[in-house]
Every structure is written in structure tokens, then in C-alpha cells.
Amino acid sequence: MKAMKKIEIIINSTYLSKIIEVLEKTGSTGYTVIKDIVGKGERGIMRGDEITDVFKNNYIFTICAPEIASKIIENLKPVLKSFGGVCIMSDVSWIKY
Amino acid sequence: MKAMKKIEIIINSTYLSKIIEVLEKTGSTGYTVIKDIVGKGERGIMRGDEITDVFKNNYIFTICAPEIASKIIENLKPVLKSFGGVCIMSDVSWIKY
């Protein structure tokens, strides 16, 4: 069992690739994506309009070592600044067999 | 980075609007919803039957300040009592650029 950080991001689906770019270049070992989710935040309701993909969110999370976590967060900040979205971090233990 | 609470609710999809009502009226600044999920709990298996929407869950979470969290929870309790479902709370840090 190892103490790790979980970083969770909710962002408009149009910007998913920007987030994944950051994760890849900052050395995250993996990530999980749940597509087509909805929600409400500062930028209004994302209702999941069926015609455009523009009003839909994606939920991405990654588990990583604390030192990588801070690197990821530094690199995520400008993306979040340009494109909006929510990012949270919490503590988890990674179960390794 | 700000210490916040994450409140997660899993509830039958029929009752989603009741939860969102509570969130809106108790001053949550936002929430995220993942629809059409399945699971098992006290009230049996929710298999996601394709014909009726009655056996399907929704997963809702909100990130909020601790003082709002307790307000939300007070207001959620009667809903959970009437309609069932699971509600958990945990600690997270909100990353702000």
C-alpha cells in the first residue's frame, strides 16, 4: 500500500486533449476518463446538448506520487485558466499486490 | 489550494431532480452528474434495465466549503430517508489557478 495523490478534473469535453497532453508530458503513469457527463459550474449548466458536443463535460482522474502531483498541478493551472473547469486533489492509498 | 469537502451521492435516477434541488437551494456553487450507472445496495440490484428507467442510478458529486457541506447534508438527509441512496463525504483540496 502506497500513499498517493488522486487528481480529479472536470472540464468541457472540447478540452479533454489539452488535459491529457499535460498528464502525458508530466510523467503520470496512467489516467482514467469518463466521457459525456453533465454538471453545473461558474460557466453555466452543461446539459449534454445532443446536437453539439460543446455543452458536455469529461471527468478525468489520475493517481500519482505526491511529487508528480505537484508537477501536474503546476502544468494544469494555465489550462484551467484558459478553458475553465474544476480540479481537486485528495489522498489515497494505492493497493499493489 | 483550498481545503474543501466532496459530497458524493448515489441515488436512483428517478430522484436526481430532488438532489439537485437541495444542492441549488443550499448554495452549492456547482455539481457534476454521471448518469446511467448501476450498482447494488440495500434496495437490491440496479441492473440498468433497458425498458424502464426505474432500475438505474445516478452519481452526483459536489465540491464545497465545509460550512456549506454541513448545510447540504442536513438538507439531504430527509431526501435520503424518503428515497434511499448513499451519501458520503471526504476531504479534498481545490486547485485554483
Next chain:
Amino acid sequence: MKAMKKIEIIINSTYLSKIIEVLEKTGSTGYTVIKDIVGKGERGIMRGDEITDVFKNNYIFTICAPEIASKIIENLKPVLKSFGGVCIMSDVSWIKY
């Protein structure tokens, strides 16, 4: 409010039934499953290929008492060893009305 553990597992969709088997036999009182999610890990990209179900993940989580959590984890380890996937644990409070 009760201190509980949240165990989260991300695993290839083909193996969902193995995880649920473990949860059922180790006395978890419930679980939630989000199907058809994608991600990247040690075993490459799971892109959610549309033709085969083989490149798709499932996300399962269960809330349980700490003593049950360690039992579950013991039983999950061999499954994770054979079939891969990620498993994390964290602390949550269960809100009971």
C-alpha cells in the same frame, strides 16, 4: 456520520464479474459500477474500441467498514495480479439520516 473506507477499482471490462464476485463473497453491503470508460495504464491505452469490448474499462467502487475493507483488499490482490487494473483506497464519512 461514520468513518468508512472507499475502495475504487478500474479494470478491463472483461473482468468486472471477477471483481463483483470478490465484493459479494467478502461481505460488502453494496457497490456502484460505471461502465464503458476509457483510460491509460501499464497495459496500454484502453480507447473503448467499438467493435470488441476488450479495450474498455469499468470503474467500480464500494464503501465499507475498515475491517471489511482489508478483507476485500486481500481477496482483490490475486485478481489484480492475474488480470491487471488499479485499486485505491481512501477515507470517507458515510452520512446516515
Next chain:
Amino acid sequence: MSLEIIAQNIMNPVVLMFFLGVISVFLKTDLDIPQPLPKFFSLYLLISIGLHGGYELSKNGITPDVVRVIIPSILMSVCVPIYAFFILRLKLDVYNSVAIAATYGSISAVTFITAGTFLKELGENYGGYMVAMMTLMESPAIIVGLILLTIFAKREKNSRTNWIEVFREAFLNPSVFILIGTLIIGFTTGENGWKSVSPVFENLFRGMLAFFLLDMGIVAGRRLGELKKIGVFLIIFGIVFPIINALVGIGLAKLFGLNKGDAFMFSVLCASASYIAVPAAMRISVPEANPSIYVTMSLAITFPFNISIGLPLYYTLIEKIWRVG
């Protein structure tokens, strides 16, 4: 009822697809028709019968036949949930009695649709206004059920019925809305309108029904496992009660002078039980009732019974009675 007519009903691909779905569950094949495909098939079927019914109405206008069928339709949709409730109270609590009563008081569009193809196979027909009757009979049971609840249940204050929500659920649920809407569209656009969309909404009808029934079979199959929890009383209820309702319906149909095709469709409406609109409404308004009971009864007992044995049974009776006089 001759075995031949049962065989003729079952031995068509559409009904067999239902049983293929059921069998697939027994053999644990993992066959699955994932969402939102079933929703699409069901939407397709509703739009089809709506447009078609509207078009048929536009051809003939408001005939005496139309008027004749309204009263028995209203009558049955109000009375069935009431007598269902009192029968069910013999064994069950108020909440589950209300939910089941509303379920059986309402109708199942897919049973109606399957009955329509059965009738057509026999070279007979029914009036387009029967679709309007179906729509009319979908909602009242919900209201009646909740009135019974208000009278007989001693609930806490804060769980009082929200009547505005109830009426919305009852009369503005998606299936009622789409039926009314497409009936009107079919009626106003008439022959030209129908011709322009019939390659989709007429020609594909049976194929789409086959897909939907395959899915219904899978869902019903999964629920069959819960029959033992439901108990013998309710299983018998799920078969005998539809027959009773069909008989009452046939009686009324004769009394009000419906023609044979309409009488058959009316009896099927009486016999069928809801598994989409009513369960959704009950979940909201009567959360105390157990959906595993009312959904399972409707989906895993009554629906299969109706589409396999019920249809030929009701038809044979009507054949006999209408021939006499």
C-alpha cells in the same frame, strides 16, 4: 380457442424474438441491447402508431365509431385501478396495492402494438382512434391510484402527495406527449404527410418491433428470477386479472356496439399493464412501494402472457360473441 390460432400468433418472428430474449437470459449468454437503443425502438414505435393513427383518423373524420369507444375507455381506466386496489388489499399493504393497481389500470403500448400486428395478420383492422383511446387510458390510473393512497394511507405530513407533480407525471410523460403530438401531426398532414414518412414509419414497423421485443425478452427474463420473491398470489393475479379485465372490456365493447377489430384492441388495452410510465410515476409518488414487485409482475408475467396466449384468447372470444350477434 383453437391451438391453431395460438400457434399462428406465436409462430411469427416478432413474438419469437421475445422468447429468444428470455432464453438468452436462461442460458446466460450476455446478450444485451444497450441503451439508448431500446429507447429508440420504443420511440419509433410510438411515433409510428401516432402518425398512422392520425392519418387513419384524417381519412374518415369523427365517425360514430369514435364516439362509441370513448365512454367504455374512460370507464375502464377509472374502474380497473379501483377494483384492483381492493382485491390487492386482501394480501398487501396500501402502498404496494396502489402501485400495482395503477400499473394494471394503465396500458402497455407494446402489447397494443403487438396486438395490432396480430390483427393485421388475420386480415382485420382497427380504427385509428383506438390509438387515441390508448393515450386516453394511460394516465387516469395514476391519478386514481394516488387518490386511493390519499384516502387510505396514513402518511407523515412532509410526504404528502404533490398533486401538480402527479398530474404532470400522469399527463405529460414522454409517451403520452409523443402519442398525442404525432396523432395531431398525422391528422393534420393527412395522406401526403403519411406517404412521405411511411418508408420509415410503416415499412420498418415489424423489424423494429422485433428488436424491441428481443430486448423486452431479455429484461423480462432477468426479472423472472424474482418471481419466487413475489409469491403465488401475485403471480396468479398477474395472469387472472388481465383475463378478467379483458372479459369486462369485451362485455363493454359489446354493450357499446364496437366493431370486432376495435373490440379486440380495447380488450387488449384493458388486459395490459404499464411498465414504463406508471412505474416511473409510482417511484416518485409512492416510494414506499417496492418496484421489484410491480415492474416484475407487469413485465415478466402479464406482458408475456398477453402477447402469447392472451391475444388469441381474447380474439377467439370476440370472434364467437360477435358472430352470434
Next chain:
Amino acid sequence: MSLEIIAQNIMNPVVLMFFLGVISVFLKTDLDIPQPLPKFFSLYLLISIGLHGGYELSKNGITPDVVRVIIPSILMSVCVPIYAFFILRLKLDVYNSVAIAATYGSISAVTFITAGTFLKELGENYGGYMVAMMTLMESPAIIVGLILLTIFAKREKNSRTNWIEVFREAFLNPSVFILIGTLIIGFTTGENGWKSVSPVFENLFRGMLAFFLLDMGIVAGRRLGELKKIGVFLIIFGIVFPIINALVGIGLAKLFGLNKGDAFMFSVLCASASYIAVPAAMRISVPEANPSIYVTMSLAITFPFNISIGLPLYYTLIEKIWRVG
């Protein structure tokens, strides 16, 4: 324009389905056509017009008609976003002006498709190459919009436009790609090819359009609630600007000697506004602009206006002008 032709346009099941969708939102019926069904319908429609257009082209080859229509198409797709931008700047900031200008400079395939069925109903036709023109007119507005942005916006360094990404978004978005691809397939496989797939891509066309418009109606209906945030200027813009573009388009069509059917389809392309490809591109390249504004204008104002009143309006004008000379 006679009321008759408006009625004739609206009184067909396909257009009425759109309004049924809108009404369902007002009545809060929860009617919903879940993903990915709308994506499927839209893909179907694009493939259908691509294959059909390609087949039509293969029948006649490159005629003078084809050549005649290219110049006005390019002209309009470059000029509309420019004059739109300067009009919009009177009231809005640079970012939103760019996004709305690009939206109106591009086209809406579904408006084009609906116009096609309207034309066919009247017994008229248009050239297969018009589908190619539609494809041609989809992308330039995005590029023009972003050039305007580079000129007029003072942005920080790190948010500079990534031109490679922009060109990809503009010219290789799924709808442009599928249109070009199926045009080529339709062209190369000719009559045999078309015959083999026409039971799906021709016969089902109106039915699928009906489904898609029902969904468009729901989505537009949901956005109608946001009209008050948008303000009177933009609401008027959303109706008047398409008319202006149609008029300019009709003028050019006359000038370049297009035949009536082509002129009509061309004017519809000029009048229509994008709500799929351009919003996606704008979200990426101009995140400062508010998508609630440009999507709502395009989807909840201009689209309904065009398919209900715009089509008969443009057609009546063309009728009159072409009759004269």
C-alpha cells in the same frame, strides 16, 4: 409570399416534428433523444446527401452549371463573416463578434437538407454539385474569423492561435470529411453503387430527418430560455442577418446565372448558420467567447426561422425574380 406556401412548408411531418420537440420542452415532458442517436441521425443525413450528390454528379459530369456556382460560393463564405464581424462589433467585444461571425459565415447541413425536401415536394430539383458547394462553404468562415481575431484582438502571448490546429478543425472536422468522402464514393460507384444502398440512404431519408428534427426541436427549445440573456440586438440579428445573406446570395445567383433550384439551395446556404462544426472550432480557438450566445442564436433563432419562414420566403422571391428574367 403567399401564406399557402408557408403552410405547405410547415404542414409536413418533418418540420412539425421540430416544433413538437420545442413544445415538449415548454410542457416539461422530459422527452429526450439520448446520445448517440442524434449523432447517428446526423451521420446518416450527411452520408445520404454525400452519396446522393456524388451519384447525381456522376450522371451528368462537370457541366457549366457546376462551374457557375463555385465563385459565388467562395465569395459568400469569405465575405459573410467579414461583414458580420463589423456589424457585430457595434455592440459586442472582439471574441464574441468573431465567434458569431464565423457561425453565420458557415452553413447548416440540416437546413440545407430540409430545404432539399421542401424543393422536392414542389417537384423541383437541384444539382448534386450543390452538396459539394455546401462542403466548400463550411470551413472558410472559421479561418476568416480567426484571421479577424489575430488582427483585432490583443491577446497574451501564450494564447496565440495555433494555425495548424485551426486548419485541421476547419477542413478536417468530421462533417466536412464525411461529406467529401461520400461525395467521392457516390461519384465513383455511380448508378450501381447508389442502387445498392438507396433502400437505406434514399428511402429512409425523411423518416430519419423527422427523428433528427424532433431532437433539434428539443435542444432548441431548451435554449430558448436563454434568449433573454442574449438581448434584443442579437435576437434581431439572428433573423434579419440570414435574410440579408439570402438576398445577397439570390443576387449573386442571378448574376452568375444559376438555375432556380440551385439558386434556392445556394440562398439557403448563405442564410443558414452553423451549430456543430463552427461552435466546436470556436470553443478551441476562441475560448473567451461565450458559447451560450453563438450556439443559442444559431440553434434557437436562425434555424427555426429558416426552416419555417425562411425557406418559403427565399423560394417565393426566387420564383418571382427568375420568372421575370
Next chain:
Amino acid sequence: MSLEIIAQNIMNPVVLMFFLGVISVFLKTDLDIPQPLPKFFSLYLLISIGLHGGYELSKNGITPDVVRVIIPSILMSVCVPIYAFFILRLKLDVYNSVAIAATYGSISAVTFITAGTFLKELGENYGGYMVAMMTLMESPAIIVGLILLTIFAKREKNSRTNWIEVFREAFLNPSVFILIGTLIIGFTTGENGWKSVSPVFENLFRGMLAFFLLDMGIVAGRRLGELKKIGVFLIIFGIVFPIINALVGIGLAKLFGLNKGDAFMFSVLCASASYIAVPAAMRISVPEANPSIYVTMSLAITFPFNISIGLPLYYTLIEKIWRVG
């Protein structure tokens, strides 16, 4: 083989849709056919050939033709995985050898379906029982593969093969089940049954195949990027091995006196490789094997090869051989 017949095969919209999908990936257009649509198309195709095959069988009954084809079918489905395994062992470990051997020992329904439309285009036909043969040939390779695994792999105790699960995966996977089920339905409901559903299950066939192949193209295109990881040996294997199997199949077909159409379809079954049922089974039973290898080979090498060059190649050979004798 004349170039003409290759061109004739490729120059049809259905096959071209596959390549359109591949190209869309190379151009990074984000074109996507989201789930569950591909599942729907695939289910549709299986039901269609099942019902149609059953109906064809019902017309002619059990003829000598049927009997003639059973033995070579069983023979090939048992032998191919065995000789595949020993060839693959020259370069690969036991686990991957088993998985690839099972993949190539089984069949691809969509290759079979595409071959059927190719044959029809040439004005030829095949027996409805060939669908039964396809069903028969889907499962044995899984069992044979796992027997090979038990013999040759030294596994830890707790990862022993669970044979009950294996047989279930092999013989009761959804595609085998739906094929058997619809074959029986098609057979028992005969001409009337087929007529009632043929507007969906016959007329829409090519259009639905076009959709499905577009998606297959996208998925195959995405996997092409992984070819370099797979290595030259396996890439060559993915092309040469199907040809060998087709040749062996053609030899057996001649030996057992199949007619031309059946021989062609049989050779296609021999040449094709599974990418749905077998990968799912292998993931469960041989988690040690790398799915990126066997799925990529089957989907990105063998499938495109078969539907573009394989089909006309096998057909030309059969043409020549059957003309001689």
C-alpha cells in the same frame, strides 16, 4: 485474378466505407461512431443473416448439399488452430500462440457477410445452411486453443482453465446464440415470417453493412499504428495464413463436391479471423496473451486484406478450378 474483379469488389460503396473509415483516422478527423451504434449494426447483421439463412433452409429442407459441407467445416475449425499454433510457436510464447491460433481458427461474420454481398453482385448464390456452418465454425477453435494451452503451458495451480466457463464462452457467446436463435426462427416461420420482416432485415442490409464497415475502418485505422510493435513475422502471417487456409478450404470444398457459391463462402470462413467472440474468450481464459497483438492482426491486417483482395482472389481461383472439373 483479373484486376477487373478486384476493382469490381472494391468499387462498391460498402467496401469503400471501410477505407473511408481508415482514412479518417490517418487524417485525424475525430470521426467516431459511438457505442452502442456499432453493436446495433452488428446485431442487425447477425439477425439478418440468421433469419434469411433459416428461411432459405426452410425452402429446400435438408438436401445432400447440407450434409456435404458439415465434415469439411468441422475439420477446418479443429485443424486450423492446431497448425496455426505450431507455426506461431516458432516465434512466440505459448500464450500468444494459443490466442492467435484461436483467433484464426474461428471466423469473422462480417467478412462472411461482405463475401455474401460480393457473390450476389456477381449474380451467384450460396445455401442458407452456410450460415449454420459459420455458426458451427465459430466456437471449436476456442476449445482447441485452450486444450493446446493445457498441454503446453506450465501454469500455476490457481490459474487453471475453468472448463465450464470456457464452454460457456465458446458456445453461448451472444453472436453464436443470436445466429442459432434466428436461424431457428427463420426456419420455423418460413416464407410468411421472412416476408413480414424483410423490409428491415433484407432491404436495409447493405446500408447497415456500410455503417458497420465505416466503423470497422475507424477501429482498424486506429490499430494500424500498432503494427510496428507487432513485427514483420506476424504481419506476413496475417496475410499469408488466411490465403493458406482459403486454399486448404478450396481443396476440401472440391473434394467434398460443394457447389461454387458454397465453396466460395466456405473458403472465406476458413480465411477469416475472429475479432469479437474469440478475443473476449481469450481475455478471460488466457490473460497472459497480449490482446493488442491478436486483435490488431485480425482487425487491421486480415480483415482489410480479405474484404479487398482476398474475396476476389478466392473467387477467381474457385472460378478456374470449378470450370475445369
